[in-house]
Amino acid sequence: MYKIGEFSKITSLTVKALRYYEEQGILCPSERDKNGYRLYNDSDYERARLIVLLRELDFSIMEIRDVVANYGGEEDLAYFLKEKQAQILQRISGEKALLKKLEEALPGRLAGGYVKQEYAVRVQEEEEVTVVSIRFRGAYSDVGKYIGRLYKAAGNKASGCPFSLYYDEEYREDADVELCLPVKGMVQVPGISCRKLPGCRTIRTIHQGSYEELGYAYKALLDAAFERKLRPEAPSREIYTKGPGLIFRGNPSHYLTELAIPVRDGGVLPQGEEDADLDKRMQEREEIAGKDDYGRIEI
Numbered sequence: 001m002y003k004i005g006e007f008s009k010i011t012s013l014t015v016k017a018l019r020y021y022e023e024q025g026i027l028c029p030s031e032r033d034k035n036g037y038r039l040y041n042d043s044d045y046e047r048a049r050l051i052v053l054l055r056e057l058d059f060s061i062m063e064i065r066d067v068v069a070n071y072g073g074e075e076d077l078a079y080f081l082k083e084k085q086a087q088i089l090q091r092i093s094g095e096k097a098l099l100k101k102l103e104e105a106l107p108g109r110l111a112g113g114y115v116k117q118e119y120a121v122r123v124q125e126e127e128e129v130t131v132v133s134i135r136f137r138g139a140y141s142d143v144g145k146y147i148g149r150l151y152k153a154a155g156n157k158a159s160g161c162p163f164s165l166y167y168d169e170e171y172r173e174d175a176d177v178e179l180c181l182p183v184k185g186m187v188q189v190p191g192i193s194c195r196k197l198p199g200c201r202t203i204r205t206i207h208q209g210s211y212e213e214l215g216y217a218y219k220a221l222l223d224a225a226f227e228r229k230l231r232p233e234a235p236s237r238e239i240y241t242k243g244p245g246l247i248f249r250g251n252p253s254h255y256l257t258e259l260a261i262p263v264r265d266g267g268v269l270p271q272g273e274e275d276a277d278l279d280k281r282m283q284e285r286e287e288i289a290g291k292d293d294y295g296r297i298e299i
């Protein structure tokens with residue numbers, strides 16, 4: 001048996017640390033002598049070695065407690081370490097994405113080579129089209145989860161680029177989205193809708209580049225609609241002409257996405273209603289232009 005000072009020396013854990021781990025229920029002495037002094041045995045030593053290892057690997061106290069409570073040998077430890085490794089890789093990926101956004105946000109970026117697109121906006125009648133579709137509520141990034149199911153359902157009847165319909169007029173974390181794939185003729189597959197989308201008048205443009213910059217294209221469309229006294233309506237449509245592959249994402253600067261927003265003539269509203277409508281549309285323009293992730297699909 002080892003007294004706390006001796007145990008501290010052989011484990012390289014300070015007495016203060018040993019007392020703290022005892023308070024946390026992570027490393028408690030196996031016995032106490034008649035005077036109440038802590039006594040540690042070889043089993044405690046093995047647990048202390050595990051704690052030292054986990055601490056060196058940047059495990060938090062909560063994580064160490066979880067590992068210690070469920071540790072049954074090296075095989076278990078291997079699983080814990082792999083999980084920690086996956087968490088770190090995910091965190092690194094997130095930090096890299098943040099670094100990219102910081103780089104893009106640096107003053108002078110426009111002068112450094114980035115050129116904001118000039119969007120050619122046109123008004124066009126959208127023809128009726130038959131589609132297979134899946135409608136869901138969720139994050140914009142969830143769209144890519146469903147495209148494989150649509151292509152499988154369509155089989156050799158697929159006849160165009162996939163597109164998304166966004167039914168909400170504002171940005172939402174639980175967006176109302178319908179992912180569609182044009183088909184030749186009706187298709188009957190359980191869990192997949194097949195219907196005809198009616199034609200409509202749209203204002204549209206084409207965006208070349210990453211999905212993170214689609215807000216510029218939406219702003220151009222809403223500005224053009226406002227100038228032409230057209231009233232935007234839902235659902236807006238994103239047609240994925242060229243995007244990431246199923247395995248490799250490719251060069252985002254080469255992605256092509258056509259955006260189409262249904263419109264109708266604005267007409268003349270009573271003054272109070274017109275002011276409220278203008279405020280709403282200006283707010284929508286700001287919110288849509290500020291989106292940073294529309295959750296595009298892999299095609």
